[in-house]
Amino acid sequence: xxxxxxxxxxxxxxxxxxxxxxxxxxxxxxxxxxxxxxxxxxxxxxxxxxxxxxxxxxxxxxxxxxxxxxxxxxxxxxxxxxxxxxxxxxxxxxxxxxxxxxxxxxxxx
Amino acid sequence: xxxxxxxxxxxxxxxxxxxxxxxxxxxxxxxxxxxxxxxxxxxxxxxxxxxxxxxxxxxxxxxxxxxxxxxxxxxxxxxxxxxxxxxxxxxxxxxxxxxxxxxxxxxxxxxxxxxxxx
Numbered sequence: 199x200x201x202x203x204x205x206x207x208x209x210x211x212x213x214x215x216x217x218x219x220x221x222x223x224x225x226x227x228x229x230x231x232x233x234x235x236x237x238x239x240x241x242x243x244x245x246x247x248x249x250x251x252x253x254x255x256x257x258x259x260x261x262x263x264x265x266x267x268x269x270x271x272x273x274x275x276x277x278x279x280x281x282x283x284x285x286x287x288x289x290x291x292x293x294x295x296x297x298x299x300x301x302x303x304x305x306x307x
Numbered sequence: 308x309x310x311x312x313x314x315x316x317x318x319x320x321x322x323x324x325x326x327x328x329x330x331x332x333x334x335x336x337x338x339x340x341x342x343x344x345x346x347x348x349x350x351x352x353x354x355x356x357x358x359x360x361x362x363x364x365x366x367x368x369x370x371x372x373x374x375x376x377x378x379x380x381x382x383x384x385x386x387x388x389x390x391x392x393x394x395x396x397x398x399x400x401x402x403x404x405x406x407x408x409x410x411x412x413x414x415x416x417x418x419x420x421x422x423x424x425x
Binding site for chain 1: 342344346350351352353354357366368369402404407409410411412413415416417418
């Protein structure tokens with residue numbers, strides 16, 4: 199079973215700052231199967247990035263996904279008020295099971 | 308447009324079962340899998356399982372393997388998640404989501420709150 203470790207647990211930043219979120223896998227994963235989601239209280243999760251670096255429909259270009267192997271990063275280049283949320287990485291393994299990371303909360307400083 | 312509409316909130320006693328539905332609209336039901344995800348109490352997202360709505364194949368998380376059953380009804384374009392032997396720790400919000408291959412879950416239901424309380 200693949201374990202995804204996200205860091206930091208909480209990121210305190212101001213509007214306009216850059217956020218860098220890390221997702222580390224316990225074993226090498228296919229970039230094709232790595233996705234990122236944004237989750238706000240009271241709302242359903244929202245797909246941001248799939249295939250490690252492809253933005254989902256309607257996602258602004260300030261959201262940038264990168265990485266390969268065991269290390270993946272979500273960068274939010276300039277934080278806007280609506281970006282303060284919890285972010286999760288997610289991956290499929292070879293058995294077809296799916297795993298989420300523990301999440302990174304991006305909060306207003 | 309694509310929509311996934313879940314059934315309403317449920318209250319159950321410990322030891323009981325609950326079945327949540329996910330009615331889909333706006334796309335060919337059998338072209339996509341349906342996942343079930345919950346928000347672990349006080350924690351993050353937990354994947355529970357998926358169903359291939361075309362052939363009925365299913366995959367469950369080892370954590371829920373013994374207690375969850377995911378089914379689908381093609382004629383009703385609806386998927387279902389049944390969780391048995393409920394305990395207080397199962398009190399949380401359950402989501403269905405449309406899965407595109409192994410790449411992504413691109414559309415989500417609004418969530419269903421399940422409360423387990425004596």
